[in-house]
Amino acid sequence: MTLLRDHDLAHAFDHASHAYDRLTALNPGYHTGLRRSALRLRLPRGGRGLRVLDLGCGTGASTRALARALPYARITAVDASGGMLERARAKRWPPGVRFLHRSAEELAAEGEGPYDAVFAAYLFRNVSDPDSVLGSVRGLLRPGGRLLVHEYSLSGSPVHRAVWSSVCRGVIVPAGSLTGDRGLYLHLWRSVLAFDTAPEFAGRLSRAGFPFVRTVPVAGWQTGIVHTFLARTEA
Numbered sequence: 001m002t003l004l005r006d007h008d009l010a011h012a013f014d015h016a017s018h019a020y021d022r023l024t025a026l027n028p029g030y031h032t033g034l035r036r037s038a039l040r041l042r043l044p045r046g047g048r049g050l051r052v053l054d055l056g057c058g059t060g061a062s063t064r065a066l067a068r069a070l071p072y073a074r075i076t077a078v079d080a081s082g083g084m085l086e087r088a089r090a091k092r093w094p095p096g097v098r099f100l101h102r103s104a105e106e107l108a109a110e111g112e113g114p115y116d117a118v119f120a121a122y123l124f125r126n127v128s129d130p131d132s133v134l135g136s137v138r139g140l141l142r143p144g145g146r147l148l149v150h151e152y153s154l155s156g157s158p159v160h161r162a163v164w165s166s167v168c169r170g171v172i173v174p175a176g177s178l179t180g181d182r183g184l185y186l187h188l189w190r191s192v193l194a195f196d197t198a199p200e201f202a203g204r205l206s207r208a209g210f211p212f213v214r215t216v217p218v219a220g221w222q223t224g225i226v227h228t229f230l231a232r233t234e235a
Helices: 006-024 030-039 061-069 082-089 104-109 130-140 158-178 182-194 198-207
Strands: 051-055 074-078 097-100 115-121 141-152 212-217 226-232
Touching: 006 082, 006 158, 006 182, 030 061, 030 115, 030 141, 030 226, 051 061, 061 074, 061 097, 061 115, 082 097, 104 130, 115 130, 130 141, 130 198, 141 182, 141 198, 158 182, 198 212, 198 226
Parallel strands: 051 074, 051 115, 074 097, 115 141
Antiparallel strands: 141 226, 212 226
């Protein structure tokens, strides 16, 4: 099973950025799921005085969810794809939002932080070394900081695995082929099958220094396919 990684994946997202918002809009519950996950951070006072990192922000759908859930937070949104960031920056944003072309490792090396919370949507199955990225994220968080991961992570049930493959064969890959991005959407299909199940990823979070982990399945057709993982570091 060949997956896109690093430069090749960033290049594929650059190419797909022109149609990415239109394709994700076809997914029922896509934006609702992100908003619900952002609200699960449960940061006080609408985020007033708090710093939040949106890691792997893409075209800004996750950033928009954070900005609505935390209207007073200072949000730093980063992504490895310049094309996706260009689409995100072109939208209208409140003054507290900024965008950077960075990875988690680069932010950590630059001394960014500390952040009160990190939000990562659809990121970890796309990185070469999830444990390294989690280490960087932990270093970017203040003591007691929160990490919210919204990710395609299958339940482990053969039924959910079969549903995911059926949707990819019938809808996702054909739609991506129409925009000239078949390779990226084949990667999406295969990367979900190859990634941790929800219990496995929860265990990975615990081993990475997040002792408090809660796993919540999203609602709708993606139940058992997409999960929200809310984790916290030691205070």
